[in-house]
Amino acid sequence: xxxxxxxxxxxxxxxxxxxxxxxxxxxxxxxxxxxxxxxxxxxxxxxxxxxxxxxxxxxxxxxxxxxxxxxxxxxxxxxxxxxxxxxxxxxxxxxxxxxxxxxxxxxxxxxxxxxxxxxxxxxxxxxxxxxxxxxxxxxxxxxxxxxxxxxxxxxxxxxxxxxxxxxxxxxxxxxxxxxxxxxxxxxxxxxxxxx
Amino acid sequence: xxxxxxxxxxxxxxxxxxxxxxxxxxxxxxxxxxxxxxxxxxxxxxxxxxxxxxxxxxxxxxxxxxxxxxxxxxxxxxxxxxxxxxxxxxxxxxxxxxxxxxxxxxxxxxxxxxxxxxxxxxxxxxxxxxxxxxxxxxxxxxxxxxxxxxxxxxxxxxxxxxxxxxxxxxxxxxxxxxxxxxxxxxxxxxxxxxxxxxxxxxxxxxxxxxxxxxxxxxxxxxxxxxxxxxxxxxxxxxxxxxxxxxxxxxxxxxxxxxxxxxxxxxxxxxxxxxxxxxxxxxxxxxxxxxxxxxxxxxxxxxxxxxxxxxxxxxxxxxxxxxxxxxxxxxxxxxxxxxxxxxxxxxxxxxxx
Numbered sequence: 001x002x003x004x005x006x007x008x009x010x011x012x013x014x015x016x017x018x019x020x021x022x023x024x025x026x027x028x029x030x031x032x033x034x035x036x037x038x039x040x041x042x043x044x045x046x047x048x049x050x051x052x053x054x055x056x057x058x059x060x061x062x063x064x065x066x067x068x069x070x071x072x073x074x075x076x077x078x079x080x081x082x083x084x085x086x087x088x089x090x091x092x093x094x095x096x097x098x099x100x101x102x103x104x105x106x107x108x109x110x111x112x113x114x115x116x117x118x119x120x121x122x123x124x125x126x127x128x129x130x131x132x133x134x135x136x137x138x139x140x141x142x143x144x145x146x147x148x149x150x151x152x153x154x155x156x157x158x159x160x161x162x163x164x165x166x167x168x169x170x171x172x173x174x175x176x177x178x179x180x181x182x183x184x185x186x187x188x189x190x191x192x193x194x195x
Numbered sequence: 196x197x198x199x200x201x202x203x204x205x206x207x208x209x210x211x212x213x214x215x216x217x218x219x220x221x222x223x224x225x226x227x228x229x230x231x232x233x234x235x236x237x238x239x240x241x242x243x244x245x246x247x248x249x250x251x252x253x254x255x256x257x258x259x260x261x262x263x264x265x266x267x268x269x270x271x272x273x274x275x276x277x278x279x280x281x282x283x284x285x286x287x288x289x290x291x292x293x294x295x296x297x298x299x300x301x302x303x304x305x306x307x308x309x310x311x312x313x314x315x316x317x318x319x320x321x322x323x324x325x326x327x328x329x330x331x332x333x334x335x336x337x338x339x340x341x342x343x344x345x346x347x348x349x350x351x352x353x354x355x356x357x358x359x360x361x362x363x364x365x366x367x368x369x370x371x372x373x374x375x376x377x378x379x380x381x382x383x384x385x386x387x388x389x390x391x392x393x394x395x396x397x398x399x400x401x402x403x404x405x406x407x408x409x410x411x412x413x414x415x416x417x418x419x420x421x422x423x424x425x426x427x428x429x430x431x432x433x434x435x436x437x438x439x440x441x442x443x444x445x446x447x448x449x450x451x452x453x454x455x456x457x458x459x460x461x462x463x464x465x466x467x468x469x470x471x472x473x474x475x476x477x478x479x480x481x482x483x484x485x486x487x488x489x490x491x492x493x494x495x496x497x498x499x500x501x502x503x504x505x506x507x508x509x510x511x512x513x514x515x516x517x518x519x520x521x522x523x524x525x526x527x528x529x530x531x532x533x534x535x536x537x538x539x540x541x542x543x544x545x546x547x
Contacts, residue, residue, distance in 0.1 A: 033535065034286070034290070035285075035286040035289045035290060035293075035535050035536050036533050036534065036535040037533070038290055038293050038294075039293040039296070039297060039303070039532030039533055039534075040532050040533050042293060042294065042297040042298075042532075043297045043532055046297055046298065053298075065242065065245070065246075065283070066245070066282075066283045066286060069245060069246075069248075069249045069283070069286065069287050069290065070286050070287070070289070070290035071290065072249060072290070073248075073249055073252055073286075073287045073288075073290035073291040073294065074290040074291060074293050074294030075294060076252070076253050076291070076294065077252070077253075077256070077290070077291040077292070077293075077294030077295045077298070078294040078295070078297065078298035080253060080256060080257070080267070080295070081267050081294065081295045081298035081299045082298050178250075179246070179249065181246070185240060185242035185243050185246065186242060
């Protein structure tokens, strides 16, 4: 079974079977409070898995940075504690999988709020033979979403787990483990005074 | 030595700390710093610190376990800094700690960063056993993020905040004045180096909150923003007069003003409370002049000064593990898994 964590939006935790079926799923309806919520939610789903976790999947964003990091830090630490591999997943892939399973035809865009009147957009061209979404364009921050059918959040943690499970079953690699911030930190370089 | 085996995680500022203690003995104390990344910005940028914590956490955990020669399954508890500190940075540590604790089924203690600095004095590094702090004591914690004067009766319940900075932390003042003087970040060591041949009495910079009128309300509080402004005015004045700024004298005089205020107020607290002991903690303790002046004046005042080993003075995970181990040993229940971070957690809250 795979433990899945995603905090690219709200706090979500799930356990899925090797075929991606949902064993347990808990999602907080609080869009904030990730650091608080992650503990009780993890404890609940891990109780349902009863020591049968063999990998930890986690969403790497894009999403608001502060919350995103809480889930990633928790998931990586849980993988270390359980001695099992990490399976990072682009969070938009979970939305795309849901759209495909709902019958999204052909090319579409996953669009989520990037704040500052911008959007996080990932363009998909459909599904591969395993039913996994195929990215046509990598995630980016854009002002105007492309003129394509759109799918949006929230990200379901069980679907992050299912993407990881289907990929693992198909022998496909996981995503890179780094957070997809897509923006540089907001800093102004200090101008040193010269006396 | 015996005692609870506890792993502590510290991410309140720009240092990712993971420490492991058995009771009061430090088995591992791994510190990864994002200071080099921060250096180009002249100070700690919270978002850069938080990003660095996320990447440093896994390697730091693994290295600490390797160094200590223990397995996660052997731990009696996990401890983590819940505050005070930078919220986004604290959340990375709390996230990691909750991931570990829930996956291992181990108790989790969310503890106070400032109490950790005091607890550091109870710990012994491998191969160099120390006698733990004698209590009660006055504690002066000085770092890039904190300037706090504490009265410590015991570490389970009795820490009182006597005073703290009303604006910049002392370490922050060093960073800002370094920038004014064209010196790179971090400012403490740079100003120390620049001040070597300087005359600390060359320029009489103000001692914040030491006037008679401040005594009632702010006897033990600190303020460094006026000092920073005074240095800026001095530099501007010299430039306007067409003179080169005397770097060594300016650095030495600024440093003397900071050190003078810190030591004067700390010893005043010792005298007023009748506690002849002073514990120094925090990264600014690395400042040689602060240590020298504190030791010299304390001796004259009949006050015994304690300074933990430097790697336990700066932000670190071992001191957090140390607080956790004390809580476990004293029989306190773990924190509720739903606790959050508190960037202004008061020092009398040892555990959340």
